[in-house]
Amino acid sequence: MASLSSFPFTIGKSSKNSSVFQRPNYHGPRSHFLANRLSKPMGCVSFRDSMPGDFKGLMHDNHGRLFLYNERLVSRCIRCSSWSITRLRAKGEDYTEAEEGTESEDALEATIEKSKKVLAKQRELLRQIAERKKLVSSIKSSIINPMEVELSSKENKKSSSNLNLGSSSKEAIPEEYVSGTLSNRNVNSIPSVTPENSTSDSGEWERKAMRGSSLPKVSLLRDSSKQIGKITKTPESVPLYFDRNLADGKKEPTESLWHEKNALDKSPEKTEEVNTLPAFLSKNAKFSVPEEVEDQYLEESVSNEVNDEAHDSKQDDKKPPPAGINVMNVILIAAECAPWSKTGGLGDVAGALPKALARRGHRVMIVAPRYGNYADGQDTGVRKRYQVNGQDIEVCYFQAYIDGVDFVFIDSCVFRGIEKNIYGGNWLDILKRMVLFCKAAVEVPWHVPCGGVCYGDGNLVFIANDWHTALLPVYLKAYYRDHGLMQYTRSVLVIHNIAHQGRGPIDDFSLVGLPEHYLDFFRLYDPVGGEHFNIFAAGLKAADRVVTVSHGYAWELKTREGGWGLHEIINDNDWKLSGIVNGIDTKDWNPQHDVYLKSDTYTNYSLETLQPGKAQCKEALQKELGLPVRSDVPLIGFIGRLDDQKGVDLIAEAVPWMMGQDVQLVMLGTGRPDLEQMLRQFQNQYGDKVRGWVGFSVKMAHRITAGADILLMPSRFEPCGLNQLYAMSYGTIPVVHAVGGLRDTVKPFDPYNETGFGWTFDRAESGKLIHSLGNCLLTYREYKKSWEGLQRRGMMQDLSWDHAAQKYEEVLVAAKYQW
Numbered sequence: 036m037a038s039l040s041s042f043p044f045t046i047g048k049s050s051k052n053s054s055v056f057q058r059p060n061y062h063g064p065r066s067h068f069l070a071n072r073l074s075k076p077m078g079c080v081s082f083r084d085s086m087p088g089d090f091k092g093l094m095h096d097n098h099g100r101l102f103l104y105n106e107r108l109v110s111r112c113i114r115c116s117s118w119s120i121t122r123l124r125a126k127g128e129d130y131t132e133a134e135e136g137t138e139s140e141d142a143l144e145a146t147i148e149k150s151k152k153v154l155a156k157q158r159e160l161l162r163q164i165a166e167r168k169k170l171v172s173s174i175k176s177s178i179i180n181p182m183e184v185e186l187s188s189k190e191n192k193k194s195s196s197n198l199n200l201g202s203s204s205k206e207a208i209p210e211e212y213v214s215g216t217l218s219n220r221n222v223n224s225i226p227s228v229t230p231e232n233s234t235s236d237s238g239e240w241e242r243k244a245m246r247g248s249s250l251p252k253v254s255l256l257r258d259s260s261k262q263i264g265k266i267t268k269t270p271e272s273v274p275l276y277f278d279r280n281l282a283d284g285k286k287e288p289t290e291s292l293w294h295e296k297n298a299l300d301k302s303p304e305k306t307e308e309v310n311t312l313p314a315f316l317s318k319n320a321k322f323s324v325p326e327e328v329e330d331q332y333l334e335e336s337v338s339n340e341v342n343d344e345a346h347d348s349k350q351d352d353k354k355p356p357p358a359g360i361n362v363m364n365v366i367l368i369a370a371e372c373a374p375w376s377k378t379g380g381l382g383d384v385a386g387a388l389p390k391a392l393a394r395r396g397h398r399v400m401i402v403a404p405r406y407g408n409y410a411d412g413q414d415t416g417v418r419k420r421y422q423v424n425g426q427d428i429e430v431c432y433f434q435a436y437i438d439g440v441d442f443v444f445i446d447s448c449v450f451r452g453i454e455k456n457i458y459g460g461n462w463l464d465i466l467k468r469m470v471l472f473c474k475a476a477v478e479v480p481w482h483v484p485c486g487g488v489c490y491g492d493g494n495l496v497f498i499a500n501d502w503h504t505a506l507l508p509v510y511l512k513a514y515y516r517d518h519g520l521m522q523y524t525r526s527v528l529v530i531h532n533i534a535h536q537g538r539g540p541i542d543d544f545s546l547v548g549l550p551e552h553y554l555d556f557f558r559l560y561d562p563v564g565g566e567h568f569n570i571f572a573a574g575l576k577a578a579d580r581v582v583t584v585s586h587g588y589a590w591e592l593k594t595r596e597g598g599w600g601l602h603e604i605i606n607d608n609d610w611k612l613s614g615i616v617n618g619i620d621t622k623d624w625n626p627q628h629d630v631y632l633k634s635d636t637y638t639n640y641s642l643e644t645l646q647p648g649k650a651q652c653k654e655a656l657q658k659e660l661g662l663p664v665r666s667d668v669p670l671i672g673f674i675g676r677l678d679d680q681k682g683v684d685l686i687a688e689a690v691p692w693m694m695g696q697d698v699q700l701v702m703l704g705t706g707r708p709d710l711e712q713m714l715r716q717f718q719n720q721y722g723d724k725v726r727g728w729v730g731f732s733v734k735m736a737h738r739i740t741a742g743a744d745i746l747l748m749p750s751r752f753e754p755c756g757l758n759q760l761y762a763m764s765y766g767t768i769p770v771v772h773a774v775g776g777l778r779d780t781v782k783p784f785d786p787y788n789e790t791g792f793g794w795t796f797d798r799a800e801s802g803k804l805i806h807s808l809g810n811c812l813l814t815y816r817e818y819k820k821s822w823e824g825l826q827r828r829g830m831m832q833d834l835s836w837d838h839a840a841q842k843y844e845e846v847l848v849a850a851k852y853q854w
């Protein structure tokens with residue numbers, strides 16, 4: 036750290052406006068409870084985006100505790116993590132008394148000296164604690180050993196009677212424990228796993244513990260009497276709940292089924308009350324925290340700090356994660372998550388963004404409903420009950436750790452069996468499902484141990500998605516932050532599609548279980564709906580930050596046409612809105628590895644094998660769909676929901692023209708019955724040229740993307756659009772309406788400079804579509820080199836989530852420091 040004396044400043048009086056930067060300086064028990072939920076020291080902290088302009092370029096040490104910037108000394112209270120800022124005075128600078136006080140130069144120097152001593156003492160104390168922790172750790176390992184030793188070999192029996200402290204105890208430890216090979220073989224027999232066993236930073240040990248799925252889930256909670264979430268059964272011992280009604284084929288939870296199922300849920304033998312905090316729905320719930328819980332958090336926090344200190348030297352030679360000092364705990368919640376549940380782009384994003392954030396070093400969880408009996412995910416044994424419209428509904432939590440991400444699936448009778456129709460049922464059914472989901476999701480960081488440890492609320496940010504989960508930021512605020520809890524937890528709401536808002540009559544407010552004064556968050560008037568209840572509106576107001584999925588759409592949302600009645604709220608909250616273009620999951624959507632191209636004469640291909648590979652896929656697609664197998668005919672594809680948004684009617688209007696061309700057209704989609712019928716009709720009418728596949732088939736979507744030459748996306752509006760991104764990465768040329776994310780991502784072809792990725796048209800009209808498609812077909816037929824150039828440029832783009840994840844991180848950090 037830069038020495039204080041090397042700076043040309045002396046300490047002056049605290050700046051009057053410093054309070055704007057200060058978190059409340061609590062020192063009572065509650066505040067420690069909260070402060071310690073900051074989980075671990077934040078490391079060095081940059082305020083770039085969150086501090087006012089004059090704080091840019093903050094200088095700081097490596098542990099986030101003391102910073103010097105311009106004329107201010109910024110320090111962080113180690114006990115409660117609050118910040119304080121002290122104005123420094125430049126040497127020789129003359130301040131008036133009224134402004135800066137009258138401290139003498141000597142007194143100020145003395146203060147600096149005193150601060151230095153305090154810091155040195157703190158360091159020394161931390162060092163000592165680290166030493167002791169190491170000692171305790173080695174004692175614990177020695178205690179574990181004898182149990183294993185008895186099981187494994189008589190030879191090592193000696194060691195159990197020979198427990199020594201410090202280095203000598205190491206001799207008693209069989210080699211396998213020291214080298215760490217134990218975890219692969221006998222992990223179930225370890226009575227407890229503690230952070231002290233780890234050799235890396237606390238974030239890392241949490242992740243490592245999570246990988247060992249066979250570890251007893253509660254073993255990391257040190258003292259069962261102090262556990263926050265007491266789990267009384269191991270996952271294996273909890274019977275899976277099987278709903279006969281659903282097995283019998285009753286799929287959609289109707290109003291009566293809703294009641295019926297809850298009656299089942301209430302059966303005493305199935306109910307397993309979990310003693311957890313906070314339980315805001317319990318009648319006796321009080322927003323207070325028992326002493327012992329606070330103690331535990333205090334202990335854990337100190338332990339984390341100590342571990343961090345102790346491991347500093349080891350970390351030095353490790354490559355830090357890209358997120359560096361900005362590493363956070365992130366919980367993304369979404370109504371769908373690919374590959375388990377998907378009706379469109381939201382599922383793709385929920386399945387991929389968390390992984391990209393995890394690659395940057397964040398601890399990331401995705402929470403989604405458990406619609407089916409997913410093979411992935413173990414029952415954590417945690418049971419909770421929530422009130423929804425006067426009914427008491429039980430949920431349980433399943434958990435899996437995949438690709439560095441914790442997947443938590445919320446299981447309840449109201450979600451089960453609707454994986455093919457996740458937004459099915461009437462408005463009230465859907466609303467109740469989302470209320471239940473959001474109430475359960477906001478408590479996940481308290482109840483669901485991932486790798487043995489709950490996320491807690493420190494350094495935590497929720498990412499909610501679309502109206503289905505827009506209640507979460509509201510619950511976070513109403514149930515917690517308004518009561519002084521979860522003060523350091525933030526929420527970000529992502530707009531994937533503003534056209535769906537969760538609208539209902541104003542009376543529906545009574546269903547969401549919020550205090551009366553929250554009605555104004557939901558109340559909205561617009562000429563279409565009149566005065567109504569609007570969930571998206573409430574989420575936009577309550578969230579700390581709002582993201583939408585492209586820059587173009589961020590702009591459109593603020594217009595009367597693009598905001599769908601919410602433009603005024605969005606304009607009012609413009610300061611917290613960012614546009615971030617989606618990425619694609621390059622594991623799933625990659626022509627080189629695509630699993631759906633490995634059979635039925637399809638083939639994987641790359642930039643190097645583009646021509647033969649794509650030609651083979653085209654031939655395979657034509658065969659599979661029963662179209663004439665011809666390599667010279669341009670094959671045009673469309674994939675998407677059959678509704679107004681996707682501009683299917685524009686394609687319909689263009690079909691007669693298209694059929695006059697030598698082309699083939701393949702359309703895959705599901706949605707509005709009249710549009711589905713239209714697809715069937717085209718196929719009947721133009722059997723040798725058109726195939727209309729009505730249904731949802733991920734396999735066909737991949738195969739069309741690979742086998743088609745051209746992808747049509749005449750969307751009337753498109754927040755981002757993923758199909759054009761998939762198409763470009765498969766060497767398929769997009770022809771799109773230049774709107775929202777389509778305009779952002781498809782740079783029009785410039786034949787003079789041989790740049791661009793496809794064709795765009797500027798108005799959602801069939802004539803414009805025909806014009807662009809005509810130029811595209813001409814290039815396909817007459818300018819083979821240009822065509823190949825278009826394909827190659829598209830494939831060479833980095834469309835992965837990594838770039839977008841970095842942008843999300845900036846938003847998360849901005850939210851974190853927003854007070």
Ligand SMILES: Nc1ncnc2c1ncn2[C@@H]1O[C@H](COP(=O)(O)OP(=O)(O)O[C@H]2O[C@H](CO)[C@@H](O)[C@H](O)[C@H]2O)[C@@H](O)[C@H]1O
Nearest residue numbers: 379380381531675704730731732733736753754755756757
């Ligand atoms: N019948 C079918 N069979 C198989 N797969 C099908 C299918 N119909 C659609 N799909 C798949 O669903 C996804 C649709 O993604 P989009 O981005 O086009 O859609 P959507 O409008 O749902 O999402 C909203 O959210 C996303 C994510 O932010 C935004 O990109 C988008 O603009 C916004 O409207 C793609 O993976 C596509 O292949």
